[in-house]
Amino acid sequence: MARPPQAQKRSGKKRQAHNGSPAREALWRSLFALITLAIGLLAVYALTRPDRSSFGAGGAPTPLPTAPLTPHLGHIGIIAGHWGNDSGAVCADGLTEVSVNLDIARRVRRQLERLGYQVDLLEEFDTRLTGYRANALLSIHADSCEYVNDEATGFKVASAAHRSTADQDSRLVDCLIQHYARRTGLPFHAGSITYDMTDYHGFFEIAPTTPAAIIETGFLYLDRDILTREADNIAAGIVEGLTCFLEGQKPQP
Secondary structure, X not given: OOHXXXXXXXXXXXXXXXXXXXXXXHHHHHHHHHHHHHHHHHHHHHHHOOOHHHXXXXXXXXXXXXXXXXXXXXXXXXXXXXXXXXXXXXXOOOOEHHHHHHHHHHHHHHHHHHHOOEEEEEOOOOHHHOOOOOOEEEEEEEEOOOOOOOOOOOEEEEOOOOOOOHHHHHHHHHHHHHHHHHHHOOOEOHHHOOHHHHOOHHHHOOOOOOOEEEEEEEEOOOOHHHHHHOHHHHHHHHHHHHXXXXXXXXXXX
16 A cells, blocks of 8 residues: 555656756757857857958058049040031931931941040030030031032031131141041042031030031932941041041141
């Protein structure tokens, strides 16, 4: 009769031991959570604390090195004649001078930018023309759609009659004449340069230190094919003339 109570006593001890285990497990879980939190805080601090190597002796941040910017070779303004204002000359089939001018001007811009120049494409009466400063400015136009005679073919280049940059303007004109004629094969049509070209409004709006010229790329009647179908070549002749001037070359007489 004595054994059952002893067995019951031993059973009670086991229950007491079993009842203490969850408390210890909870304690370990709490300690583990605290350790994990501490490790996380240390990691955040390590990632976000300032890098002392980027500070100079006086405690001021030392600027990090940056890649140098490639400077532009020069700054050029290109006016697409009549753009933003009117159509210019209009041919019988609807072809407009402004569309030809703008197409050539855009090709000139692309070719110059590929060479490393900074280029502004400007409207005929662009507000930026007032006091405009650049290494050169060129206004691109085309001549009449009407048949005049068989000699109404070729291009014209002119600058202002009286400007403080007359010497530079003259060299710009000479560069354009030489390279445009060589590239396109079109003749220089000097005899038909008009007052509208030498007294072009843009010459007197830009800064007096900006060399400038105007080009009539060809006649829209007899020279239409080369102006519309060989526009890249037309643009190349203009670009070569501009780079001749910007690089300080002296065109051959």
